[in-house]
Amino acid sequence: MANRTDPLALNIHGTNPQNLVEMILCAKIYQNAYWKEQCFGLTAEKLVDKAMELDHLGGTYGANGRPTPFMCLVLKMLQIQPDKEIVAQFIKNDDYKYVRALGAFYLRITGTVADVYQYLEPLYNDYRKLRMKLNDGRFSLTYVDEFIDELLRKDYSCDIALPRVKKRWMLEATGVLEPRRSVLEDDYEEEEEEEEKDEKGGEPTDTDDRHKDYHRCRSPIRERDRDREKDRNRDRDRNRDRDMDTDYDRGRERDRDRDRDRYREREREGRGARERERERRERDRDGWRHRSQSRSRDHRDRDRWVRGTPSPQREEQKEKKKEKKDEKIDGTDYPDPEIAEANRIRASLGLKPLRV
Numbered sequence: 001m002a003n004r005t006d007p008l009a010l011n012i013h014g015t016n017p018q019n020l021v022e023m024i025l026c027a028k029i030y031q032n033a034y035w036k037e038q039c040f041g042l043t044a045e046k047l048v049d050k051a052m053e054l055d056h057l058g059g060t061y062g063a064n065g066r067p068t069p070f071m072c073l074v075l076k077m078l079q080i081q082p083d084k085e086i087v088a089q090f091i092k093n094d095d096y097k098y099v100r101a102l103g104a105f106y107l108r109i110t111g112t113v114a115d116v117y118q119y120l121e122p123l124y125n126d127y128r129k130l131r132m133k134l135n136d137g138r139f140s141l142t143y144v145d146e147f148i149d150e151l152l153r154k155d156y157s158c159d160i161a162l163p164r165v166k167k168r169w170m171l172e173a174t175g176v177l178e179p180r181r182s183v184l185e186d187d188y189e190e191e192e193e194e195e196e197k198d199e200k201g202g203e204p205t206d207t208d209d210r211h212k213d214y215h216r217c218r219s220p221i222r223e224r225d226r227d228r229e230k231d232r233n234r235d236r237d238r239n240r241d242r243d244m245d246t247d248y249d250r251g252r253e254r255d256r257d258r259d260r261d262r263y264r265e266r267e268r269e270g271r272g273a274r275e276r277e278r279e280r281r282e283r284d285r286d287g288w289r290h291r292s293q294s295r296s297r298d299h300r301d302r303d304r305w306v307r308g309t310p311s312p313q314r315e316e317q318k319e320k321k322k323e324k325k326d327e328k329i330d331g332t333d334y335p336d337p338e339i340a341e342a343n344r345i346r347a348s349l350g351l352k353p354l355r356v
Helices: 021-030 035-040 044-052 069-080 084-092 095-112 111-127 144-153 168-174 185-200 207-217 220-308 312-330 338-349
Strands: 131-135 139-143
Touching: 021 069, 035 069, 035 084, 044 069, 044 084, 044 095, 069 095, 084 111, 095 111, 095 131, 095 144, 111 144, 111 168, 131 144, 139 144, 139 220
Parallel strands: none
Antiparallel strands: 131 139
């Protein structure tokens, strides 16, 4: 209910007034905290108070495209559709420049071609400063007449596509508008009259001198251009200082990253050297263990071979011991001849000797 258009509101350019704002931007405005807290239940009378609190212009800003309070109030005006007289009072308000800018923007979206030129062209004489919020969240300096010129000449402003308007010369040719008359034409005519008086030889008065000095040296256009040039130079210096600080911080961050990478590389190299040293020690230890095992195996084999090789003397001793043992086992060498004879007979028969 809070986001619907007033049932009594009329269609503008053949569509719902809120459709003049892109659907994505409308959805972002509906989810904005300023819209929910400050724009709920606003009427045309209360809208003036909110407009007087504005301190900058702009469409959306930030990575998520957050809408500005100015854009929220524009959508609220499209929703409630205030009377044309109220919008005209917004534009004619000389005390609050952002109220004037809000009324001019709304009239540019909803007004007819004749009303746009009739109400907005006189604002070319307003040289007050305005703060414009950019898409990156920073502020830039502009002026009321520059903002009006953007509304009349461009097709896109504050992230909203503006309705197309015909060129002024076409409207003058069809008789819809009268030829434009500049406010400074009266001053030029007075200056020309004073120059004609000087050419005729008339003595200039103090008033003429003051007027001449004013128009020649301190004209409003020159003062305006001079002030704007000063403001642009000041903004340029401020931006240059900000860029220098940003470059300095970026350089420090780059040096810090380079030192960190160098330290990590050195640490990685030291870790690799320690790993290689550890592997070399392990290989040396394994090689020494392998050589020790091979040497021990060789000793064992040699001892086994030495022990296993028969010598002639040992063979003779073994045979003698075996013979003696066999003789002792046969019992034929027993001292008693009868027993020895019986053992020989038993041995021939394959029997065991007698045991005495």
